[in-house]
Amino acid sequence: MNEQQTELRVSNLELFFDLVFVFTITQLTALVENSSSFIGVAKALLIFVVMFWMYAGYAWLTNQVPPRSTSRRLLIVGGMAAFLTCALAIPRAFDESALAFAVGYALVVLVHSGLYAQVYRSAVWRFVPMNLAGVGFLMGAAFVEGWERYALWSGTLILHLVASALASRVGESQSSGYHVHAGHFVERHGLLLIIAFGESVVAIGIALSRVKLVPAVYVAAVLGLVLVATLWWSYFMADQELSEEILTAAPLKRRVRLALHGYFYAYMPILFGIVVLSAGLGHAVENITEHLPVKYAVLLGGGAALFLIGTAVFRLIFGIRPVGIRFAAAAAAVAAIPAGILISGLAQTGFLLGVMVVMIAIERRRVRKLAKPEQEPQK
Incomplete structure (x- = not known):
């Protein structure tokens, strides 16, 4: 072998x-x-x-x-x-x-x-x-x-x-000698994404190290962590496993195309979205009761939207459903920006968390509905 x-x-x-x-x-x-x-x-x-x-x-x-x-x-x-x-x-x-x-x-x-x-x-x-x-x-x-x-x-x-x-x-040429090892390729990019999520958590810790540790600060830290966890959930609970299965089953030409389009073009907004979100998240949880400066409110909402758009494009490339709810959630993330500017950074973080939870719940429900027709003939 x-x-x-x-x-x-x-x-x-x-x-x-x-x-x-x-x-x-x-x-x-x-x-x-x-x-x-x-x-x-x-x-x-x-x-x-x-x-x-x-x-x-x-x-x-x-x-x-x-x-x-x-x-x-x-x-x-x-x-x-x-x-x-x-x-x-x-x-x-x-x-x-x-x-x-x-x-x-x-x-x-x-x-x-x-x-x-x-x-x-x-x-x-x-x-x-x-x-x-x-x-x-x-x-x-x-x-x-x-x-x-x-x-x-x-x-x-x-x-x-x-x-x-x-x-x-x-x-895509048969004579190129390329052979994409699907398991390795998917695992490598998944690990990179996990490490990038870790940077978001570090941003929360660094920001809150600058303030006095009162009970509300701990609540803000946990809220920020849970928001990052929902981003993790939106990719790792289904997309990574399904994309590996699709990549493994694809013939050479399609496998190379999927690998490049999914893990380069779609991954760019996913990773850069985390960069932008992290730049705003620390300030959002730091401003527990104060208005969030416009710049950081835009970074937080825009980063989340960019991440969601990237995952939606990733799903389109691999044929993973549903997709539309991701674009709707990205629009809702942008709509959350005024909450930070007019209320507080913590309010915007909570709004974004609500958007992510609703999106994940709707997706789970739709996936179950899509699976039902496949189960009925077995009766």
């Missing part, structure tokens, strides 16, 4: 890699939270897409060939160091740390290219040049200012989106 026929699970080294990458999530959350305007959200989005594209490249590659040899493990550790360099530069990536970020990103791409070349040899030239071109854009952005810097960053983003489409087309 060869390496690709055996069941592949996530290794400890890959989990270690993900923990380092999640520092990127932490830094992006801080960038959004500490920015004086919503321009910080735009900066964070550009950085996130660029970084998540390369994370996806590493996750895809270790799905093809696990890091079992010493040389591959050393390269993975090198990639971790490069991601850490980028993450450290994130707060000032559009200012004095622009060059440090670009150098770190160049190392991320070069290490990934080295790993890819070990496995696929000449196939490395199929889309790695676009990654290197993206590095060139970021290097150029380090030496310009104003709109030119944003234009070069946007060019990098566009290059990566084009590269993702090319990767999908190459991966």
Whole structure:
């Protein structure tokens, strides 16, 4: 039995890699939270897409060939160091740390290219040049200012989106050598999501460490935790297991397409939604009885809405039902923003929790109704 026929699970080294990458999530959350305007959200989005594209490249590659040899493990550790360099530069990536970020990103791409070349040899030239071109854009952005810097960053983003489409087309080819291990792929991204949820809980703890611990503070902390738990529930109670089953059963071409569309395109709003929500959640639970500043109310409601839209798109891609209630819940999350501005952060958190509980209850009821016709012929 060869390496690709055996069941592949996530290794400890890959989990270690993900923990380092999640520092990127932490830094992006801080960038959004500490920015004086919503321009910080735009900066964070550009950085996130660029970084998540390369994370996806590493996750895809270790799905093809696990890091079992010493040389591959050393390269993975090198990639971790490069991601850490980028993450450290994130707060000032559009200012004095622009060059440090670009150098770190160049190392991320070069290490990934080295790993890819070990496995696929000449196939490395199929889309790695676009990654290197993206590095060139970021290097150029380090030496310009104003709109030119944003234009070069946007060019990098566009290059990566084009590269993702090319990767999908190459991966669907029978001669590409790609073979998506469904169990490993789903587990890897699920673990990343769990760690990202953990960052939301950390945001609550950090925020409440700044206030006097009275009974109401403990109530606020638990309410924030339960809100994060409902987000976890909305994905892990059904979507992860069903998507793995669908991915496993799919033929090669469809499997590659599902993996890319579901775990890259749909996962972007899911993960970035957690980033944005975390930036607002700490302040929401901190403002127990006071009005929440507009910025943080928008971040909290908008982050929750973005997460729900991402999960809805994920369901559409995999054909998981129901879907419409997710979009309705996203609209309700946006409608909850005035509760934070006019009443308190705690009120908005409670409103969002109510939205999530109602959504989950409606979904469970509809799933039961969908299952009944399958049970009736067995009588």
